[in-house]
Amino acid sequence: MINTVSASSPVDYNYLRQLVYEQSQNVLDPSRDYLFETRLAKLLRNQGMSHMRDLIHLLRVKRDPALERSVAEAMTINETSFFRDGRPFELLRSELLPPILDARRSTRTLRIWSAACSTGQEAYSIAMLLLEHFPHLSTWVVRIEGTDISAEVVHRSQQATYHRIEMNRGLPARNIVRFFDHHGEDWTVKAEVRKLCNFRQANLCANQLPFSERFDVIFLRNVMLYFSIETRKKLLANLHRLLAPDGLLFLGSSEQPADPSLWTSTLAGGTCYHRPRKPS
Ligand SMILES: C[S@@+](CC[C@H](N)C(=O)[O-])C[C@H]1O[C@@H](n2cnc3c(N)ncnc32)[C@H](O)[C@@H]1O
Structure with a gap:
């Protein structure tokens, strides 16, 4: 039995921030400590607790890796939407993908990674x-891998069911009609789309990346902003090794490659994409 802690002792947010950093390399700003209260409310309830101090005490004495991971996962920001920012998808379709597909004509394989895929x-x-604009890929081996550190969002990705409010963000009506089945307020992605995608839990900052086979395109968007400069550098160096020499990297609209010597960045169609450079 773990003793509870005096309600008058201050909440040690520093401990929680450090724990989150160790688990996910997400750097949390102390000005946002208030977020712990809301984000960890469910976890607290599941532990039969009502005070953050008790949870911190339990974490300290038990050092339970599963509980520590749950805290870090609960603190992730999972904001996303279909065709988020629009332009990278448009550029991929119109200019960037056709030459890659041309170069893969003999192997007829295409590998794309949505790293930090959220839901x-x-x-x-x-x-x-791909299904809409490159129908000839139906005879190719096409893999879209989605990974995220949060088990909950990976599960939701696998469920492939979205609420009306999520559907209203960024999805053209023709895609809704063609690629979703409708039940009440929810919409489920059709098998034709789901079978191209595979989701699994993975920490991008672990010592080893979850794949060893190269990718043709990597989306690493809106996650590096939570990492320190050092973590970003290490991650991008690892991704550089995992991207085909003629491959493409997309970052979020406010993100840049941490080490420009590894990447050639091009601004086109109102967005920026990055190609791996040969290390000198
Ligand atoms: C804001 S969402 C971005 C989702 C999507 N890429 C987009 O741009 O719409 C950030 C995601 O990064 C994930 N994440 C945070 N730290 C991570 C890590 N160390 N490894 C893998 N995923 C991580 C979070 O769980 C969250 O789902």
């Missing part, structure tokens, strides 16, 4: 784009 909309957007 799966990014991966499914890519799959819909």
Whole structure:
């Protein structure tokens, strides 16, 4: 039995921030400590607790890796939407993908990674784009891998069911009609799209990346902003090794490659994409 802690002792947010950093490399700003209260409310309830101090005490004495992971996962920001930012998808379709497909004519394989995929909309957007605009890929081996550190969002990606409010963000009506089945307020991605996508839990900052086979396109969007400069550098160096020499990297609209010597960045169609440079 774990003793509870005096209600008058201050909440040690520093401990929680450090724990989150160790688990996910997400750097949390102390000005946002108030977020712990709301984000950890469910976890607290599941532990039969009502005070953050008790949870911190339990974490300290038990050092339970599963509980520590749950805290870090609960603190992730999972904001996403279908065809988020629009332009990278448009550029991929119109200019960037055709030459890659041309170069893969003999192997007829295409590998795309939605790294930090959240609830799966990014991966499914890519799959819909391929089905709609590159029908000849039906005879190819096409894999879209989605990974995220949060087990909960990976599960939701696998469920492939979205609420009306999520559907109203970024999805053209023709895609809704063609690629979704409707039940009440919910819409489920059709098997034709789902079968191109595979989701699994993975920490991008673990010592080893979850794949060893190269990718043709990597989407790493809106996650590096939570990492320190050092973590970003290490991650991008690892991704550089995992991207085909003629492959493409998309970052979020406010993100840049941490080490420009590894990447050639091009601004086109109102968005920026990055190609791996040969290390000198
Ligand atoms: C804001 S969402 C971005 C989703 C999508 N890429 C997009 O741009 O719409 C950030 C995601 O990064 C995930 N994440 C945070 N730290 C991570 C890590 N160390 N490894 C893998 N995923 C991580 C979070 O769980 C969250 O789902």
